[in-house]
Amino acid sequence: MDIADNKQLVKQGAEAKIFKGSFLRKPAMFKERFRKTYRHPILDESITKERMKAEARSLVRCRMLGIHTPAVYSIDFSTRVIIMEDVSEDTQTMRMYIDNVQNSNKNDVLKELKPLMERVGQIIATLHKNSIVHGDLTTSNMLVKLGRDRSTPEVIIIDFGLSYVDGSAEDKGVDLYVLERAFLSTHPNTEELFKTLLQSYRRNYGKGSSEVLNKLEEVRMRGRKRTMVG
Amino acid sequence: MSVTLELDKSLKVKITLTLFSDVTNSKELRQKLVEGSLQCSIIKPSLVLDTFQLLVAANKAVLSQQQGTLKTKGIYSEILYNLSPSKNITESLKTFGIGENDTSILVLVLNDIDGTKVNSISSVVKGKLASLDTLNMHTNEQEIKKVYKIKEAEQNCGSLLGSLVSRIAVKEIISI
Numbered sequence: 480m481d482i483a484d485n486k487q488l489v490k491q492g493a494e495a496k497i498f499k500g501s502f503l504r505k506p507a508m509f510k511e512r513f514r515k516t517y518r519h520p521i522l523d524e525s526i527t528k529e530r531m532k533a534e535a536r537s538l539v540r541c542r543m544l545g546i547h548t549p550a551v552y553s554i555d556f557s558t559r560v561i562i563m564e565d566v567s568e569d570t571q572t573m574r575m576y577i578d579n580v581q582n583s584n585k586n587d588v589l590k591e592l593k594p595l596m597e598r599v600g601q602i603i604a605t606l607h608k609n610s611i612v613h614g615d616l617t618t619s620n621m622l623v624k625l626g627r628d629r630s631t632p633e634v635i636i637i638d639f640g641l642s643y644v645d646g647s648a649e650d651k652g653v654d655l656y657v658l659e660r661a662f663l664s665t666h667p668n669t670e671e672l673f674k675t676l677l678q679s680y681r682r683n684y685g686k687g688s689s690e691v692l693n694k695l696e697e698v699r700m701r702g703r704k705r706t707m708v709g
Numbered sequence: 710m711s712v713t714l715e716l717d718k719s720l721k722v723k724i725t726l727t728l729f730s731d732v733t734n735s736k737e738l739r740q741k742l743v744e745g746s747l748q749c750s751i752i753k754p755s756l757v758l759d760t761f762q763l764l765v766a767a768n769k770a771v772l773s774q775q776q777g778t779l780k781t782k783g784i785y786s787e788i789l790y791n792l793s794p795s796k797n798i799t800e801s802l803k804t805f806g807i808g809e810n811d812t813s814i815l816v817l818v819l820n821d822i823d824g825t826k827v828n829s830i831s832s833v834v835k836g837k838l839a840s841l842d843t844l845n846m847h848t849n850e851q852e853i854k855k856v857y858k859i860k861e862a863e864q865n866c867g868s869l870l871g872s873l874v875s876r877i878a879v880k881e882i883i884s885i
Contacts, residue, residue: 553769
């Protein structure tokens, strides 16, 4: 696929560039993983291919589990591009959404955001129960669909570029820890909200959730990386 | 009556879609496809939700052809194969291709610049030309959900069309 005309760069990350454009007359997002010149070309090719596969697989598997993710339109290993549905219409990143609610002078921010937190807890529990670790849970990688008056808010999860399949409580605990760090550092005074999220996670995960939450506690004490001492 | 749509620009390929109803010689058409005397994909319209589904499958097939990675014998069987979520070629062609008793068929040809390909196929089909706008009348959503294995949970997140094309796009790297 040509990443050339009529495409607009919207994000540049460490792994890939995201362009907005159209594919077969539908609005679409193009995620192009660029070459890392410091890697041996053959290794670079194989790493990129594996990551593209993992990303596409996670996107589709999540959808099958009832988690809203962008539809996948095309994968081209030769140009290193995954083309996805553009879900930006009528959505806002959760980061902006929470900011707006916090700045809106509403008396009860907690009450306002509670259903959203419960839904996110439920989504992550579903992911983890099915051994999918997202790898980069932040409030910028979650989108909230606006203008819908529904009892459960519609949340879309994006960027599965670092996702992988793993059943261990350790990796799930780290997944939650990454979100907790991102959450509490971007949104001040949200400890209570995050508790709501974890309660929902526990409830929806059911059996096995204690093991993950104990791991989370452990990771909080030591940080994301395992100690290599001894 | 035919509609021509362009695939991704870099591929430089167009597809032309023609819908026929009240077809009486499906058995003969199927025979001609097997012999190779009919160069096109004949698709069951009941399993087509939207032309975008066909565009995604055809785009992927042409990309494979240009990269030399076709899984089936030719581009037209590849399109049928791509439409299917299954990795079994025979089963895919049987499910999405023309059946002996089918009365409505959707014909897909590539790069029919002056219309001669569609004309020669139309002369063999015993049936009525129908407008592609009536495609939805032939669509069977229940059957589509069954073939693509779309369960209850998935129906609450995003469009059905999104679910179909996602399966087409990732079919060789995921088992459903």
